[in-house]
Amino acid sequence: MSISQHGRRHFVKHSALVVGSIGLTGHTAGAAPASTEELSMGYEQYIGLPVSEAPTPALLVDLDIFEKNLSQMADVCRQRKCAYRPHGKAHKSSLVGKKQLAAGAGGICAGKLGEAEVFVAGGILDVLITTEVVGRRKIERLLQIAKLAPNLKVVADSEANVADLAASARAAGLRLAVLVDVNVGQNRTGVDTADTAAKVAQAIASSRSLRFAGVQAYGGTNMHVVGYENRRAASMWALERATKARAAIEKAGLTVEMMSVGGTGTYNIDSGYPGVTEIQPGSYIFMDSHYRSIGGESSDVYDDFGTALSVLTTVISRPSKGRAITDGGHKALSTDSGLPMLKDTRGVVFQLGGDEHGVLLIKDPTRDFAIGDKVEFIPSHCDTTVNLHNVFWAVRKGLIEGVWPIEARGRTD
Template sequence: MQNPNGSSDAAAVPVLGRSASVPAPARIGDPLSEVDTPALIVELDAFERNLARMAAKVAAMRASGGNPALRLRPHAKTHKSPDIAARQVAAGAVGVCVQKVAEAEALVDGGITDVLVSNEVVGRSKLARLAALARRATLSVCVDHPDNARALSAAMVAAGATIDVLVEIDVGAGRCGVPAGEPAAALAQQVAALPGLRFGGLQAYHGSAQHLRTVAERQQAIAGAVAKAASTRALIEALGIPVPKVTGAGTGTFELEGASGLYSELQAGSYIFLDADYARNQAASGSTFAEFEHSLFILATVMSRPVPERAVCDVGHKASSSDSGYPTVPDIEGASYVGASDEHGVLRLERPEVELAIGDKVRLIPGHCDPTVNLHDWFVGVRNGRVEALWPVSGRGPGF
């Protein structure tokens, strides 16, 4: 494999993780115009402002009615990067969340010491890997079924490890999770009795609420989640079992969970980048998370300008996930991304006189940040138009 950096030895790049064997699309010091495309760009000034804003918001919630132990545990499924996770921890996060064992491995290998797998882990191979990891880091995981709790316990006992276990309750998303109330309390009791497991509290995440368009819809959804988590916690405590934490929330709702006084950890992840779908939330509702800024872009190159009203760029399905809509085009007035094929994106230009020639670079805002990041091997960190950092997407992949 030819390395576009000019070196034929990709292994010389001194970084960890799965993506590190793939050449990066830029070199430190390159101007943005020299970055090869498609590339995932992090505008570092905006990124750092998002880091600082979230830290300030969590501190303010802690000081004014929120849980006095409230901490941020940002979701690293968004970025899968130990480099970014380390910056979140340095800004005050207690640790991070991930969804997959492979992501947990990438983050622990990259130096992160406190990781919650905010998901069920199923299968002998994955449970053995989780147990091995629990011997090297502060690890926690979710369960929603006694069979899974027993298999997890057996894997921990076999490895001589112990893990904190959160009972996941379905607070309205209709995905995983045991029903709130008695079934959740019964499962907590089973977990507390199993060797190798420590009952760590409740996972109460309302995924579908994150993308509801209006503040009122999100308030109603989270009020329901808080009520379910609170009553479940009371039932478990009535059994004499302490409930050390209640964890959940995302970028669309974290201020609601944070203000509840019930949640002790907030799992917002997308705040660090935002995306076009969250921007539509902001536009629809004057959302309170409007202070966060887009810091993540896909850099594209114009490959063809067949007619004045159309330009074709090199970012299609394989460089930008379209599950939450197409990317937006923030820098060119009247330009919109109107069609994707696997390796092409079609831009419609309302102002055909716009100067956009073959070879020109265009910044796109991805429709949905998490699955778009997963298509790339590198973040290219840019400040004042120059490449300052190259961070591998170390936990990239389907997550087996």
């Protein structure tokens, strides 16, 4: 699907049309991905140019840091003999997912059915959908992709949903793998008690059109607990809860093949825990300013992974001595985890100036900006910032090496 995925040229031809070619069109709610034509005609000209030539606001990936992040996760999981299934909600790109698989990941997670459709269409066949899929039409879509990807897995946390999955899978002549989703403190989805986990697992196992595949126990809030020891204590509590659910399921006579837990913040805690078969880290490939602030095992900054993601903007107006205006606002930089961080904070304070604009308040007169200058930001939250962009600009040592489509951007369906 790529024009070239080797050497210096990583310009990728991959799109909605490719998705359509294997019959997954008709489910394109949300923003449309960049089309093949746009990618092949528009972006190729940038390959090899300095990053300052990218049309801003541009979402940049620093390839040296990104590749180090890929290796760090692979190395730690290998040492601990734990599989990992990166969460594709962080990048929404089948190309990035394939790089994670090449680095050693055992499969990919998808946050929603729409992301799973994109990943499967992009050739990733071992996908776990980490959110319940509910309703006849969505379950039909799920089974459509299960036909193409027999290793597809989904989570469920109610007998009602299991009954619907079973009926549709039976009608489609398929056997669908289902994990029980267990609430380990985030109080989002997931069964609350070990007994309910066993009941839902039994409901899955007793249906011939479903296969009981194990437990998902993701403690999202634990990822962001500040301080390694605090985070470790929170995660231990969650893992004990997951283990109780597992024990209740095993007592009911079922085998728990998979126990899929954790993310970036607890990767080096959860991966060594008895019974955990895989972890689900997402943000590690990019990192963001919020994640860095939670602190690491031996430092105030969580720097096990480097900040590979940034947003490049351009100064487009210089209305007064104390003010410079950039071309990146809410539509380029998410703020659900606070304001993005300037890479070079010297003498400036940043404010968002609306959907399309950023405002730099210049406090130090020696720091000056001319129209056309570039200003770079570290996103406060990588997932929601990625979801605002059509492509990643893959950059190495200041030069554009590739343009990678974010085909699942907007696919919250």
